[in-house]
Amino acid sequence: xxxxxxxxxxxxxxxxxxxxxxxxxxxxxxxxxxxxxxxxxxxxxxxxxxxxxxxxxxxxxxxxxxxxxxxxxxxxxxxxxxxxxxxxxxxxxxxxxxxxxxxxxxxxxxxxxxxxxxxxxxxxxxxxxxxxxxxxxxxxxxxxxxxxxxxxxxxxxxxxxxxxxxxxxxxxxxxxxxxxxxxxxxxxxxxxxxxxxxxxxxxxxxxxxxxxxxxxxxxxxxxxxxxxxxxxxxxxxxxxxxxxxxxxxxxxxxxxxxxxxxxxxxxxxxxxxxxxxxxxxxxxxxxxxxxxxxxxxxxxxxxxxxxxxxxxxxxxxx
Amino acid sequence: xxxxxxxxxxxxxxxxxxxxxxxxxxxxxxxxxxxxxxxxxxxxxxxxxxxxxxxxxxxxxxxxxxxxxxxxxxxxxxxxxxxxxxxxxxxxxxxxxxxxxxxxxxxxxxxxxxxxxxxxxxxxxxxxxxxxxxxxxxxxxxxxxxxxxxxxxxxxxxxxxxxxxxxxxxxxxxxxxxxxxxxxxxxxxxxxxxxxxxxxxxxxxxxxxxxxxxxxxxxxxxxxxxxxxxxxxxxxxxxxxxxxxxxxx
Numbered sequence: 001x002x003x004x005x006x007x008x009x010x011x012x013x014x015x016x017x018x019x020x021x022x023x024x025x026x027x028x029x030x031x032x033x034x035x036x037x038x039x040x041x042x043x044x045x046x047x048x049x050x051x052x053x054x055x056x057x058x059x060x061x062x063x064x065x066x067x068x069x070x071x072x073x074x075x076x077x078x079x080x081x082x083x084x085x086x087x088x089x090x091x092x093x094x095x096x097x098x099x100x101x102x103x104x105x106x107x108x109x110x111x112x113x114x115x116x117x118x119x120x121x122x123x124x125x126x127x128x129x130x131x132x133x134x135x136x137x138x139x140x141x142x143x144x145x146x147x148x149x150x151x152x153x154x155x156x157x158x159x160x161x162x163x164x165x166x167x168x169x170x171x172x173x174x175x176x177x178x179x180x181x182x183x184x185x186x187x188x189x190x191x192x193x194x195x196x197x198x199x200x201x202x203x204x205x206x207x208x209x210x211x212x213x214x215x216x217x218x219x220x221x222x223x224x225x226x227x228x229x230x231x232x233x234x235x236x237x238x239x240x241x242x243x244x245x246x247x248x249x250x251x252x253x254x255x256x257x258x259x260x261x262x263x264x265x266x267x268x269x270x271x272x273x274x275x276x277x278x279x280x281x282x283x284x285x286x287x288x289x290x291x292x293x294x295x296x297x298x299x300x301x302x303x304x305x306x307x308x309x310x311x312x313x314x315x316x317x318x
Numbered sequence: 319x320x321x322x323x324x325x326x327x328x329x330x331x332x333x334x335x336x337x338x339x340x341x342x343x344x345x346x347x348x349x350x351x352x353x354x355x356x357x358x359x360x361x362x363x364x365x366x367x368x369x370x371x372x373x374x375x376x377x378x379x380x381x382x383x384x385x386x387x388x389x390x391x392x393x394x395x396x397x398x399x400x401x402x403x404x405x406x407x408x409x410x411x412x413x414x415x416x417x418x419x420x421x422x423x424x425x426x427x428x429x430x431x432x433x434x435x436x437x438x439x440x441x442x443x444x445x446x447x448x449x450x451x452x453x454x455x456x457x458x459x460x461x462x463x464x465x466x467x468x469x470x471x472x473x474x475x476x477x478x479x480x481x482x483x484x485x486x487x488x489x490x491x492x493x494x495x496x497x498x499x500x501x502x503x504x505x506x507x508x509x510x511x512x513x514x515x516x517x518x519x520x521x522x523x524x525x526x527x528x529x530x531x532x533x534x535x536x537x538x539x540x541x542x543x544x545x546x547x548x549x550x551x552x553x554x555x556x557x558x559x560x561x562x563x564x565x566x567x
Binding site: 052053054074077078080081082084085086087088089090091092093094097098101102104105106107146149150153 | 320323324327328330331334335338394397398401402403405406407408409410411412
């Protein structure tokens, strides 16, 4: 559905050139839900704008929905939907009129656009609001209107730029239920950017991490976490003097790495904490070492980002 | 064909709010109406103007509207650029040129409606319009408006997303252009430097042309100069706007 090769964007800002995107290769198969993750300024939005034909790439090529974004822009545009970061509906217009305009931009007749608009307003739970203006809607309702605008042309591929940013938790969950339903009902390929790590973790089957204009990791959230961050075990020994012996035992666990101690506390990374923890506790017990606490924790995507770049995503945004 | 359909789509989008609330048309022309009723009578009995006062003043009011109308077109575009609706439309296959032409057309229709209203209101006050001249004058107004609209679109695009540049430039440029065009009072009565400044202001020529046309003097030199100024402005505005659109937003 998306095939990008060597996609690059260089801006010139005040006579210095800024490499926003440096050689991105990306393949997305039909029906996938891909979360594009990275700190602000990493090149997420620039990539999205190039893939949707909003911005001409400096170099490289991209085929989106079967057509080249540069040479066959019109064919690409007809086949994709895009939900930007900012609200898509103009403030001066009735929301139904905006939906009809959107449909007519895709070449629908006024009548077809009108019936599609009514249909979509019902789908996103805004039925009866055809004649309202965007200013009378709540934040969550506006976002649902944006989704409706992005779906007018029944796109097989939908881009979403930070779809849930700035919404309260209930509205976020609601937006997600709409997004996931799209996929279940129509097999829509979804490509979205987010900086809510837990969302990418929970919803996307594939996570692509971008930093400083380059893709630095690509895989399922589970895989990335296992490969790049690993699970974490922490035990507190009753006697701090036992720490070196406990560390020897820990080193023998499958996939053990990153051993560190702090007073009576010993931490390490392992491949699968659920299996390693009981084994570790039994081995310590067999060696006659007494422990007070033992816990395992699963890594977050933030740990993945930290492992990859040495920085946390939140650091970047601060 | 697609271009015409797209232009119609954008025109009807932009025009719908006016259509649904025609009174807004009158509210947005508050300034020219105030000038017509509160400033025009001051000229009526004076000897400030060459020729009959209303004949001289009404074309000026139309130019005033012609300057502020396209400015509003840029302002509305800026709002759509600051919000996400322009971006949303740009992702659709709609023609990029149609996005601007459709908007410009809407400003024309509004400008023409307001111009006709002003002329209609000025007749009882003492305006004696030469009908073919007025029609030609309105055409000239529209051509000039296209160019100003194009320039105002470019300004809106380069000002987004902040918008400060747009407000700044329009404040700094609009009033001098207006005052130096002899819209309100004849510049011939002013000092020499002011007359020089007026002579390099394209708006001056359009105003002079409108005055000649309203009096039915088709063959006057100012008509030619004014038409040239309007056409050059239109070509320049359209060219810059198209070029800026091609670079992507």
